[in-house]
Amino acid sequence: MQTRFTAAQLEDSATRSSEQILRKCVHCGFCASTCPTYVLLGDELDSPRGRIYLIKEMLEAGRPATSEVVRHLDRCLSCLACMTACPSGVNYQHLIDHARTHIERTYRRPLGERVLRRLLKAVLPVPGRLRWALRAARWGRVAGPLAPRRVQALFELAARAGALQPASRLARPAAAAATAARAGRVLLLQGCVQSVLAPAAESAAVRLLERAGFEVEALEGCCGALVHHLGDADPALAQARALLARIEGALSAGELAAVIVTASGCGTQVKDYGFLFRDDPRWSACAARVSALTRDITEFLHEHAPPQPAAQTHAARGLTIAYHSACSMQHGQSLDRIPRELLARAGFDVHEVPEGHLCCGSAGTYNILQPQLASRLRARKLENLRRTRACVVAAGNVGCIVQLSGEEGLAVVHTAELLDWAAGGPEPAALGKRSPG
Numbered sequence: 001m002q003t004r005f006t007a008a009q010l011e012d013s014a015t016r017s018s019e020q021i022l023r024k025c026v027h028c029g030f031c032a033s034t035c036p037t038y039v040l041l042g043d044e045l046d047s048p049r050g051r052i053y054l055i056k057e058m059l060e061a062g063r064p065a066t067s068e069v070v071r072h073l074d075r076c077l078s079c080l081a082c083m084t085a086c087p088s089g090v091n092y093q094h095l096i097d098h099a100r101t102h103i104e105r106t107y108r109r110p111l112g113e114r115v116l117r118r119l120l121k122a123v124l125p126v127p128g129r130l131r132w133a134l135r136a137a138r139w140g141r142v143a144g145p146l147a148p149r150r151v152q153a154l155f156e157l158a159a160r161a162g163a164l165q166p167a168s169r170l171a172r173p174a175a176a177a178a179t180a181a182r183a184g185r186v187l188l189l190q191g192c193v194q195s196v197l198a199p200a201a202e203s204a205a206v207r208l209l210e211r212a213g214f215e216v217e218a219l220e221g222c223c224g225a226l227v228h229h230l231g232d233a234d235p236a237l238a239q240a241r242a243l244l245a246r247i248e249g250a251l252s253a254g255e256l257a258a259v260i261v262t263a264s265g266c267g268t269q270v271k272d273y274g275f276l277f278r279d280d281p282r283w284s285a286c287a288a289r290v291s292a293l294t295r296d297i298t299e300f301l302h303e304h305a306p307p308q309p310a311a312q313t314h315a316a317r318g319l320t321i322a323y324h325s326a327c328s329m330q331h332g333q334s335l336d337r338i339p340r341e342l343l344a345r346a347g348f349d350v351h352e353v354p355e356g357h358l359c360c361g362s363a364g365t366y367n368i369l370q371p372q373l374a375s376r377l378r379a380r381k382l383e384n385l386r387r388t389r390a391c392v393v394a395a396g397n398v399g400c401i402v403q404l405s406g407e408e409g410l411a412v413v414h415t416a417e418l419l420d421w422a423a424g425g426p427e428p429a430a431l432g433k434r435s436p437g
């Protein structure tokens with residue numbers, strides 16, 4: 001694709017990067033059929049290629065974003081299915097990130113939306129605030145039918161999150177790290193949302209890693225992904241910098257085998273730190289090192305310690321599960337095969353989900369900000385999951401787990417919990433919700 005940026009525009013690093021990305025697009029349209037919003041809406045402007053044109057024109061003109069551009073770019077899930085499909089290597093992730101930042105800097109959203117976005121940015125990355133907000137939202141459900149659609153979506157999500165399990169604090173892995181450190185030392189990112197909504201995944205990861213002989217240290221803090229996807233670059237980078245500082249401190253205390261992440265949305269973000277901090281003289285080297293060290297829990301287990309089933313007669317043996325491959329896992333980190341292989345090796349009967357490349361509608365805060373499209377994608381995903389006839393769904397991202405939970409007879413469980421159970425850990429609490437048989 002030809003571009004018309006001026007020399008002055010290309011002095012800006014973000015614009016230079018976007019220009020290189022735009023030049024790779026050959027307009028072939030192979031990406032369209034994999035794009036969930038194009039599949040639902042059939043509008044070229046809601047396809048990756050259409051959005052790439054909108055972004056190109058907006059950035060080249062150097063003008064504030066228009067409401068039309070904002071509408072189509074806001075509908076993008078950042079699911080990155082288009083990147084997997086693209087034969088030309090177009091890095092849509094970095095392009096849409098740049099576009100979202102441009103929008104937030106140049107476009108004034110309606111008051112209600114500004115308030116909601118500000119609230120999400122203030123609450124979600126802080127576990128203490130999120131716990132209080134969930135309690136308040138559950139009470140707020142009483143007034144649900146009178147509330148605007150986006151607020152109703154928030155209440156629905158809070159109810160699903162509450163049904164997952166009581167919000168409880170994770171027992172800090174560092175406290176249990178007295179086991180022999182034969183294999184090495186790892187940091188386990190506690191994150192923000194997952195530490196509140198699905199702490200059992202972290203506990204399962206600690207047991208899997210300690211069984212494999214690793215010393216596990218808790219890494220607290222938000223990676224910045226949620227705020228980053230809302231286009232607010234500076235606070236997102238500040239959150240990432242704070243996390244980098246903690247990792248740098250841990251690195252100064254000795255070698256690390258990995259920084260392990262159990263929420264694939266966060267993993268995709270931390271693996272991109274090298275790019276995000278490429279122009280920061282203080283943090284660029286550290287960020288590149290951290291990105292290279294970062295592994296999803298399944299990726300790390302596959303490399304270092306594939307779990308073995310505790311016993312051939314274990315209840316997990318032969319249990320039919322559907323593996324839901326989160327977009328951030330399959331498209332963001334190109335990790336699709338490994339989690340399935342680990343589950344199969346642990347004794348589960350893993351079934352393919354039809355249309356597995358399509359997003360479930362979670363996508364960070366998308367299910368709150370675009371509730372209609374998100375609920376259509378959720379319904380479509382649930383229909384595809386039912387076709388597998390499995391009563392248990394495995395997923396490696398907390399957003400998907402919340403999005404797909406709450407269906408009668410269907411248990412949605414983190415992959416790490418299932419692997420841990422098969423290796424002798426406790427049965428995941430959510431399995432009590434599956435249909436008998």
Ligand code: SF4
Nearest residue numbers: 035076077079080082
């Ligand atoms: S990131 Fe997902 S929703 Fe956005 S254009 Fe690509 S495929 Fe479509």
Ligand code: SF4
Nearest residue numbers: 025026028029031086
């Ligand atoms: S598949 Fe890649 S090259 Fe083709 S239109 Fe989509 S982004 Fe452009």
